[in-house]
Amino acid sequence: MLKMLLLFLIGAAVSIDLIAGQACQPRSANPGRACKKACTHDAQCRGRLKTCQCDNVCGMSCFNPNLACNDPGPFPNGQISPERGYGQVIRYTCNVGYNLRFGNNRTCQSNKQWSGVQPRCDREYWHFFIILFYMGEDL
The missing domain is CATH 4.10.75 (R-elafin)
Incomplete structure (x- = not known):
């Protein structure tokens, strides 16, 4: 029992x-x-x-379960994997010199919308600060 x-x-x-x-x-x-x-x-x-x-x-x-999500939109300075079907995960990657913000993947949901928010690729500015620092230093 x-x-x-x-x-x-x-x-x-x-x-x-x-x-x-x-x-x-x-x-x-x-x-x-x-x-x-x-x-x-x-x-x-x-x-x-x-x-x-x-x-x-x-x-x-x-x-x-055979539904598909719409194209997630443009992704400047990066790439998105091609998956679009329900439950599939798209993966975001950035070009060299850029950092990914707001997550690296999203899932196609039953309401035909992607989970989460659209990530973005931001420029890596720290390279410029290092160059300026060394340019200003006496050798």
Whole structure:
């Protein structure tokens, strides 16, 4: 009886995404974005392409897993990996002489938006300070 009760308590706190075989956190009270319809199984999802899947902070939700996010926009002085599908991660890198700000990756979410904020590449100015310092020093 104790084992069954323990399993019930654990099951109430965490859903299992049977397709992926991974635990899915419960829907956050304030996920910071619009969430799709909550679900526990595919029969609750309307639309032939929608399935019940784990959607990060939104928990188990109905959505089309074949969706793609839009182009994340220009990324001056750097490169972005080409991934665009749901759950895929794009990686940002900067050209030589630039530093990456605001993270190096973003994930395509079920609302077709990229997680986080758009990173940017800022010029490394410290090189110029070192050069000026040595130029002003008597040898």
